[in-house]
Amino acid sequence: MNKRLKQCPVCNSNLEIVEYHCSSCDTSIKGKFGIGDLSLLTATQQEFAKTFLCCSGNIKEVEKALNISYPTVKN
Structure with missing residues (x-):
């Protein structure tokens, strides 16, 4: 599945979702x-x-889960 595009590749305007489809x-x-x-x-x-x-x-739990320092989590 492709990542959702946020902007039009032609004119750079914002894109909107206009259809959902069930492949099943x-x-x-x-x-x-x-x-x-x-x-x-x-x-x-x-x-x-x-x-x-x-x-x-x-x-503190986020710090442990991501294995990063407390100041890094706060920023």
Whole structure:
């Protein structure tokens, strides 16, 4: 599966999601669909957010999970 594009490769305008498709039953749903704020983050930022939530926001636990220092987590 391709990574979601955020901008048009031709004119650089923002892209919007207008169709969802089920590859199992071949159903398509068309419309204008919003995206969550988390999808605007980079892959690294998304991974950090997932870790942060899994650790219930406990910075010490995030530090351990990511094997990085406390000041790095805070920044």
